[in-house]
Amino acid sequence: MKTVAGGVKHRDVVTPLADLTRPVPIAAALVVAVNDHLLKGAGLVPAAITGKASDVAGMVLAGVLAVAVVRAAATAMTGRTPRRTDGLGVAALIAVGAFFAALKLVPAWNHALTSVWGVNTLDAGDLWALPMLALTYVWLRDRDDARERHAAPPRFVTCAALSVALLVCAATPAPPPVPPPPRPGWVLAGPPLALPCGEATAWIAKTGKTGTGLTVRVVAPPDAPPCEVIVASAVLRFADGEVRGQEVPLSGDAPLPPPPDRDAPRPSSAATYHYLGFVFDNEARWNRHQRSAEVAIELEVAGARVPWQLSAQQQFIEYPAVRR
Amino acid sequence: MSRTIILAVALVATGCHYHRDPNAPAVIDPLAPPKDVTSEQPEYPDDPGERMVVLTYGVSGGAFGGSLAPSVAVDVAAEVTLSFGEDTITHNDRASRLFIPRGVVLPDRSYGVTLGWSALRVLTSDADDTVTTTGPIYLQAQRSWLFGTVSGGVAVDPRTGGIGPQIDASYTFYYLRGRALAGDGWELGGGMFFKLPTTWVWSR
Numbered sequence: 001m002k003t004v005a006g007g008v009k010h011r012d013v014v015t016p017l018a019d020l021t022r023p024v025p026i027a028a029a030l031v032v033a034v035n036d037h038l039l040k041g042a043g044l045v046p047a048a049i050t051g052k053a054s055d056v057a058g059m060v061l062a063g064v065l066a067v068a069v070v071r072a073a074a075t076a077m078t079g080r081t082p083r084r085t086d087g088l089g090v091a092a093l094i095a096v097g098a099f100f101a102a103l104k105l106v107p108a109w110n111h112a113l114t115s116v117w118g119v120n121t122l123d124a125g126d127l128w129a130l131p132m133l134a135l136t137y138v139w140l141r142d143r144d145d146a147r148e149r150h151a152a153p154p155r156f157v158t159c160a161a162l163s164v165a166l167l168v169c170a171a172t173p174a175p176p177p178v179p180p181p182p183r184p185g186w187v188l189a190g191p192p193l194a195l196p197c198g199e200a201t202a203w204i205a206k207t208g209k210t211g212t213g214l215t216v217r218v219v220a221p222p223d224a225p226p227c228e229v230i231v232a233s234a235v236l237r238f239a240d241g242e243v244r245g246q247e248v249p250l251s252g253d254a255p256l257p258p259p260p261d262r263d264a265p266r267p268s269s270a271a272t273y274h275y276l277g278f279v280f281d282n283e284a285r286w287n288r289h290q291r292s293a294e295v296a297i298e299l300e301v302a303g304a305r306v307p308w309q310l311s312a313q314q315q316f317i318e319y320p321a322v323r324r
Numbered sequence: 325m326s327r328t329i330i331l332a333v334a335l336v337a338t339g340c341h342y343h344r345d346p347n348a349p350a351v352i353d354p355l356a357p358p359k360d361v362t363s364e365q366p367e368y369p370d371d372p373g374e375r376m377v378v379l380t381y382g383v384s385g386g387a388f389g390g391s392l393a394p395s396v397a398v399d400v401a402a403e404v405t406l407s408f409g410e411d412t413i414t415h416n417d418r419a420s421r422l423f424i425p426r427g428v429v430l431p432d433r434s435y436g437v438t439l440g441w442s443a444l445r446v447l448t449s450d451a452d453d454t455v456t457t458t459g460p461i462y463l464q465a466q467r468s469w470l471f472g473t474v475s476g477g478v479a480v481d482p483r484t485g486g487i488g489p490q491i492d493a494s495y496t497f498y499y500l501r502g503r504a505l506a507g508d509g510w511e512l513g514g515g516m517f518f519k520l521p522t523t524w525v526w527s528r
Contacts, residue, residue, distance in 0.1 A: 178416060178418040178419050179418060180368060180416060181414050181415075181416050181417070181418075183348065183349065183350045183368070183369055184345075184348045184349050185349065185366060185369075203364045203366075204366050205357075205358040205361070205363075205366060205367060206352045206353075206354060206356075206358055206366060206367050206369070207349070207352065207366055207369070208349050208350050208351055208352030208354070208369040208370075209347075209349045209350065209351060209352070209372065210351075210352060210353070210354055211352070211354035212352075212354055213352070213354045213355075213357075213358070215358065215361055215364075217362075246355060248355055248356070248357050250357055250361055271362075273361045273362065275357040275358065275361055277354040277355040277356075278354055279354050279355060282349050283347055283349050286345075286347075286348060286349050287346055287347065316348075317366060319365070319366075319368050320365070322368075
């Protein structure tokens with residue numbers, strides 16, 4: 001029989017890990033794996049359940065794993081296998097609880113682990129899973145009392161169970177999508193424009209190094225005929241000059257109606273859209289710290305000209321997270 | 325006292341990156357309508373990538389053999405590297421990068437200059453005599469691909485006046501190095517280095 005240092009047999013070192021081949025830790029590992037990698041975010045099970053299932057099952061699995069590993073280490077070092085529920089085993093369970101509590105309570109610890117391990121929610125409410133360690137203790141004590149009744153499984157099975165348990169504990173679920181880096185761009189400020197046949201609203205739709213583009217939406221009152229509007233002119237005025245906007249036809253690449261998965265509020269009545277592009281060296285203006293401008297739009301409604309002034313600021317814009 | 329302050333500042337800054345604002349607007353075609361003209365959220369622009377200046381410093385340690393040492397030389401060197409590079413994708417501070425600290429940002433490709441000094445060399449002869457001495461100062465140009473680097477330059481030993489070429493290749497924490505000093509001899513070896521970057525990053 002091969003031995004490790006000190007004449008301890010390999011089999012004696014591996015035997016404590018055989019706890020991981022029992023149905024309870026295997027079921028816990030299955031719950032963590034299925035919940036983290038299949039159920040979370042799939043919409044099949046309520047989020048209130050998927051949010052806690054991994055914590056509960058993970059406590060059991062981590063507790064059994066920690067006690068098994070420290071017992072194996074103690075066997076390798078001393079040649080004697082301690083009971084699961086003596087001081088060393090209890091210390092291992094307490095360490096698991098302390099690690100989990102710190103992960104859920106201490107922002108610095110949570111942040112440090114998140115950066116190297118994966119996303120873990122900082123949520124004190126998850127601490128209610130801690131009593132599962134007491135249940136784990138009871139299960140381990142039962143195993144101590146029943147140790148004579150079960151033959152040790154083959155070492156391969158034990159090592160495979162250890163590998164799976166470690167993998168399940170280490171592989172956190174895929175992180176939720178994060179927002180992309182903020183980008184500078186123009187933002188419009190100003191109230192909607194009241195028109196004889198409805199209301200006009202404008203917003204910046206595109207903004208970047210080579211200029212910007214804004215969208216004008218004209219909405220007629222409910223049950224009224226569409227409000228026919230022509231954009232007669234559009235100018236972006238800076239302190240040192242101005243840029244004329246060009247209306248770009250909305251056809252082909254800009255299909256209407258919108259895709260169904262967007263959450264943006266939709267006008268209830270008929271709306272028409274106009275897109276105006278402004279081409280200029282915005283990178284140079286950004287680098288020169290030119291951060292404000294005015295937009296002057298002239299709309300033609302039923303043959304009459306309606307002027308519209310809006311202020312524009314250039315600033316960093318936060319964009320929402322998108323699963324790519 | 326002032327040296328302590330400089331050292332403290334350097335240690336605190338190491339492994340961090342700093343954002344600068346120039347060229348920050350991203351890439352769009354203002355004359356192309358947005359994909360969803362009804363959306364009031366600005367369309368996220370295309371990524372212009374980013375540029376970086378990286379100051380890296382640390383120590384390396386390795387073993388060398390050749391005619392420069394009686395048998396084997398253990399070489400500990402201090403190095404500082406200044407490099408400039410670009411990345412086609414802007415890093416995202418909010419995204420997790422497994423096992424890479426968030427503060428560490430490195431360009432995909434970069435050029436740089438390394439100044440180093442083999443400040444401690446322990447020479448061991450066949451007769452088990454051990455001599456501690458200093459080694460060459462070297463200046464190298466380098467080309468890097470994220471964690472891999474090749475570099476070449478000149479090494480000068482101030483003790484002997486020997487001068488000659490030196491070449492390096494490294495990946496992550498491991499390096500191979502060869503140098504030949506006219507009149508002194510040559511050596512080949514390798515080892516590990518521990519260097520941390522401080523990066524200044526801005527948009528392309």
